[in-house]
Amino acid sequence: MVNLARRGMIASAMLLASAVQADVSLQLTSLLERQALANGVDITQLGNLNVADVMQSGQGQYAILLQQGVLNHIQLRQAGLGNHVQALQSGNSNTAVIIQRGDNNLVQIEQRGNRHFSVEQTGVGAEISIIQY
Numbered sequence: 126m127v128n129l130a131r132r133g134m135i136a137s138a139m140l141l142a143s144a145v146q147a148d149v150s151l152q153l154t155s156l157l158e159r160q161a162l163a164n165g166v167d168i169t170q171l172g173n174l175n176v177a178d179v180m181q182s183g184q185g186q187y188a189i190l191l192q193q194g195v196l197n198h199i200q201l202r203q204a205g206l207g208n209h210v211q212a213l214q215s216g217n218s219n220t221a222v223i224i225q226r227g228d229n230n231l232v233q234i235e236q237r238g239n240r241h242f243s244v245e246q247t248g249v250g251a252e253i254s255i256i257q258y
Contacts, residue, residue, distance in 0.1 A: 163184050163185055164181040164183070164184065164185070164186040164187070164203075165186070165187045165188075166179050166181070166187070166188040166189075166190065167188070167189045167190070168190045168192075169190070169191045169192070170192045171191075171192065171193045171194075172192065172193055172194045172195050172197070173195045173196075174195055174196050175192040175194070175195070175196070175197045175198070175214075176197070176198045176199070177190050177192065177198075177199045177201070178198075178199065178200045178201070179199075179201045179203075180201070180202050180203070181203045181204075182203070182204045183203070183204050183205045183206050183208075184206050184207070185206050185207040185208075186203040186204075186205075186207070186208050186209075186225075187208075187209050187210075188201055188203065188209070188210040188211075188212070189210070189211045189212070190210075190212050191212070191213045191214070192214045192215075192219075193213075193214065193215040193216075194214065194215055194216045194217045194219070195217045195218070196217055196218045197214040197216075197217070197218070197219045197220075197236075198219070198220045198221070199212055199214065199221045199223070200221070200222045200223070201223045201224075202223070202224045202225070203225045204225065204226050205225065205226055205227045205228045205230070206228040206229065207228055207229045208225040208227070208228070208229070208230045208231075208246075209230070209231045209232075210223055210225065210231075210232045210233075210234075211231075211232070211233045211234070212232075212233075212234045212235075212236075213234070213235045213236065214236045215236070215237050216236070216237050216238040216239065216240075217238075217239060218239045219236040219237075219238070219239065219240050219241070220240075220241045220242070221234055221236060221241075221242050221243075221244075222242070222243040222244070223243075223244055223246075224244070224245040224246070225246045225247075226245075226246070226247045227246070227247050227248045227249050227251070228249045228250070229249060229250050230246050230248065230249070230250065230251045230252070231251070231252045231253070232244060232246055232252075232253045232254075232255075233252075233253070233254040233255070234254075234255050234256075234257075235255070235256045235257065236257045237257065237258050238257075238258060240257040240258075242255065242257060
């Protein structure tokens with residue numbers, strides 16, 4: 126009898142774990158379009174209704190995007206060679222629009238709270254670092 130009760134508890138825990146995981150995964154949105162080889166993006170979304178919209182063309186583009194909270198939005202466009210973006214959004218209702226054109230450019234953005242930001246970077250070897258609180 127103990128063995129049957131234990132099996133029932135394990136089955137209930139497995140059902141609960143799969144229900145929680147499905148609920149979280151349905152609330153995340155990522156749109157990714159890559160038009161060349163050797164481009165990459167790492168998107169981590171923790172929270173609800175976060176959106177990451179990424180388009181990469183050229184070669185060697187890379188982005189690391191972390192969104193924590195609710196209703197955060199990143200729109201990223203990269204064109205050229207070897208451009209890099211690191212973006213962190215924590216809190217709620219942050220918006221970042223990042224456009225990179227050229228070669229070997231770097232943008233680092235950290236947003237906390239309800240912030241809105243837009244940056245357009247064109248050139249070779251330019252670096253931008255922004256922190257918004």
